[in-house]
Amino acid sequence: MNSSVVLPFWVEILTAALLLASSLFVLTGALGILRMKEFFQRMHPPALASTLGAWCVALASIVYFSALKSEPVIHAWLIPILLSITVPVTTLLLARTGLFRKRMAGDDVPPEVSSGNGQGDSGGS
Amino acid sequence: MTALLSNAILASLLIFAMAMVLTLIRLLKGPSAQDRVLALDYLYIIAMLMMLVLGIRYASDTYFEAALLIALFGFVGSFALAKFLLRGEVIE
Numbered sequence: 058m059n060s061s062v063v064l065p066f067w068v069e070i071l072t073a074a075l076l077l078a079s080s081l082f083v084l085t086g087a088l089g090i091l092r093m094k095e096f097f098q099r100m101h102p103p104a105l106a107s108t109l110g111a112w113c114v115a116l117a118s119i120v121y122f123s124a125l126k127s128e129p130v131i132h133a134w135l136i137p138i139l140l141s142i143t144v145p146v147t148t149l150l151l152a153r154t155g156l157f158r159k160r161m162a163g164d165d166v167p168p169e170v171s172s173g174n175g176q177g178d179s180g181g182s
Numbered sequence: 183m184t185a186l187l188s189n190a191i192l193a194s195l196l197i198f199a200m201a202m203v204l205t206l207i208r209l210l211k212g213p214s215a216q217d218r219v220l221a222l223d224y225l226y227i228i229a230m231l232m233m234l235v236l237g238i239r240y241a242s243d244t245y246f247e248a249a250l251l252i253a254l255f256g257f258v259g260s261f262a263l264a265k266f267l268l269r270g271e272v273i274e
Contacts, residue, residue, distance in 0.1 A: 083201045083228055087201035100220065118234055118246075147257060150264040
């Protein structure tokens with residue numbers, strides 16, 4: 058799709074650099090997910106994609122569309138904002154799931170903080 | 183769009199695809215269920231970023247809405263799966 062609008066050269070350089078940086082961050086995260094040994098170590102690499110990767114792509118989109126339409130177009134901002142709200146919730150719940158399931162399987166994980174007063178102690182979760 | 187930008191977009195799409203393949207290996211062989219949920223969540227994030235890059239490639243706004251939808255569905259799906267693994271049911 059060749060658009061007839063001629064963009065400034067620095068806009069193309071900046072967009073290309075941001076996109077390549079983002080894809081390299083995402084590849085690093087995927088390598089981390091594949092190669093790390095423990096589940097709790099594997100929880101860390103996805104943060105690379107949801108913070109640095111998403112910010113780089115959103116900035117590239119903002120720069121490119123702003124130059125294309127010659128006015129500020131910042132709706133791609135919504136993606137990192139949404140991710141910064143939703144990713145901690147998922148990560149926290151997955152970490153608790155991993156801890157719970159490892160504890161049920163009898164692995165060597167830290168014990169529960171609440172010292173067994175029955176059902177009522179789960180208020181802090 | 184000059185050759186530089188379109189080649190950079192193609193290269194970054196290729197690297198995203200490679201990352202998806204690596205994550206897919208973890209998804210298929212992950213020893214526990216939470217590993218698979220983690221890999222699926224990561225696949226959702228990569229797919230969403232690919233949608234944004236495609237939006238730049240075709241200079242179209244429509245891909246942004248698709249990316250937003252993928253982000254939302256990824257959150258809901260991962261949340262429901264993690265909740266199910268934690269409690270045995272999704273809605274209590």
